[in-house]
Amino acid sequence: MLNQSQPKNHTRQAGVLMHVTSLPDGQLGPDAYRFVDKLVELGALVWQTLPVNMPHGDQSPYQSVSAHAGHVGMISPQQLVEQGWCLHDELNLSLPALIDKAMRRVQSGGALSRADSEGLTWSGFARFCQTHQYWLEDFALFLSLRENHGFQSWQQWPQAYRMRDPQALHAYTAIHQEKLTLIKFTQYVFFQQWAQLKAYANLRGVQLFGDIPIFVAYDSADVWAQPAAFKLDANLDMTVVAGVPPDYFSETGQRWGNPHYDWVTMQADGFKWWLGRIAVQSTLFDILRIDHFRGLQAAWEIPVSEPTAINGSWQEAPGDALLKAITVQFPVLRLVAEDLGIITPEVDALRHAYALPGMKILQFAFGGGEDNPYLPANIEENSVAYTGTHDNDTTVGWYQSAPEHVRQHVQHYLATDTPDMPAALVQLVMQSSADLAIVPMQDILGLDGAARMNTPGTVDGNWGWRMQWSQLTTEQVYAFRQMVSESGRIDG
Template structure:
């Protein structure tokens, strides 16, 4: 197992969009660096985020337009001003309250400024970036331009020649839209440059960046358009089956995610090339990676595409051992975490354990079912990651408020009747766990209620918008986290 995950550490879960700031969502500007400083000052050494890709209109980072590309909405515009590629508004030193529509206009303006004012070294760096990332960037940039040209329609609604990627049509599109394509590539160059600058700063402060790989990709994505053989599609490119999970803790009808399933036979024949390319991109950006819905690498829930819910599906096995072996063979020892929540079988446990991957322990799942519940702290293993809750859970304050008196009494008794509020005691229990890595959502650090939760699974409204403010991070809360990371030997 990678040494990062073999050391006692504490971390905080906070997506980039949840950072404070002047615009509609957080970005990779000064607030991100301030957050790194906060982690460093408290002794926390891991910053976990959600996926960084370009979202659809619902805002979910688990349904993105590319498995590789970063979200230009996270680009800090003032950085472009500092580079001399974008002039600030006449009455302000910085851009404030910029809409996403205006943001994309300003990024295009910055590209024009780059062409005129960038140094030779910067232009060479951009060219090198485009060449290094060409294995995904060329298709992605054309995809984004065509999607704009066709009013954001899914690629299966495009003219047949482009939908089917006929060589002559692609060549003509590359020629017709070469300026727009270059502008999209520039956005990715800026995103990756800003992200890697943040990563260098974080690593210098002994902060490891912890990313998240959704196991499936969106049907409406550059990946599916450019790699149809990788997925289970019919001759017209339509999905035969879609991904999801059967009824569980979160939903009585299961979750119908709607993602296409992998054509594992083709992936095996191709040496898992598509997956290895995907991992390469993620490993450049992060020190640790969580494989979301890890159980899908052993068997995944396949739902006939015409079914409206996830109830009528079946488990179909996947060659997870072969894929993880291919990843290890190419990249060596990497720090991977298995999101092993939900319906987990002995086969899934065996796959995780064979590759010595830490699983996840969620304290909000711990206090039901009796003393043998695997999420209870006395059942934790050293090679695991413990959370009070995840981005899919209620905040711990909200969760505690939802409990009845008997449930609260049981948890208090289990925790030896602490004198602190129950939500604080659960943070104490997570950081005191034997698990090597303990992650606390920022909402729990700030002691916030249900109205601040990040996502409610099975819903499409009101998610992914939460942001914190620095004034919520009182000196007492900073001191408490710093005390607990030291008390439980988590200052790696």
């Protein structure tokens, strides 16, 4: 029986997977609005953006400085100019300097060029700070302290700051009030620009689909501000780290290095931190994917002293209690479970208990038996089906580098020795029974492996791909829309 908190969506939909940073300018400005318009032309009324949190230097949105704060690199200076808060000749300033000028103008109530200046008001900033106080105050302190200590991990800070001595933090706040206000105002600008983009997308019938990483980075405002919520020792060092055990893909497993949650502490206060996290994401997105969903049932804990993931153990998590709390407080938010990898009956039972759609990746479908759950014929309706995701190669790159037996299976399945990639796989995902079919932008553009977004287990060379408008032809738009229409995912 379907859980009433996750009503069945009988409308077949199509969407596109692309991070905001993959737009030509990588920002929430004109290119983002143009992309929404292109999605409508494509017949893809879901935009899956991946997480939009502020990343560390490697730019991975799955290892962020904060589970709440937005990626300020997405702020559009051009939007600030167009809405009357900055001068065009100020665009050569650094983002902090530009935001500072905008903040002073908002504070004085005077836009430069438009009587109907949009979005930003000083009273709105005050309301934003009040609404987000539970994370924003700590985040501003964290970011300022981090900058003042050469961007070192908080564990390397002087003990008074590392251990959050109240007197030291109070004194620091008094001295750096102007900087802290600027950090908070910068977040206000991000959230306002996102809200404007979301309103435009929703008006055009496009839903925004986000992503919530299951774990947070150790060097984050969250762990620094709430160490009791994580498995740390008296010196606030990690005792265990997250990862996945050895499997077919890796003899030593994956040692991610994220801290594990202290679920007993989190459950004792009704999952306050988690509900606050979901509250922020629910304002940004219409649909939200829970990354590494199996970690809500049990997660692989590795002693911090172990160099690999081999000598870990499964530790159960209160996923049912957490999901119950989330669905009660956010009954309208559509949740999706990232259930890739080795999934146990217990994980499946947890997903089914809340009627959460799982994920099906067509690049995983071939080379095995006919019972492979990723084969199009085996995909159930309550699923989100993909050609591939941000962690996979592009479909062209995948097919070119696939083992011979995989290519032969593809050819047999498609009844042709010369499948047209990526169009053949795109058509399969559209024709599948999945309620939602998602295609990475690289596959719409027909790009090879040079356009791959991320290679799991590597640090360098990821998260840098950007599309160019010249790559998207009228013929590609028409062909994709035809496949969407023929699969009953739009009318006409």
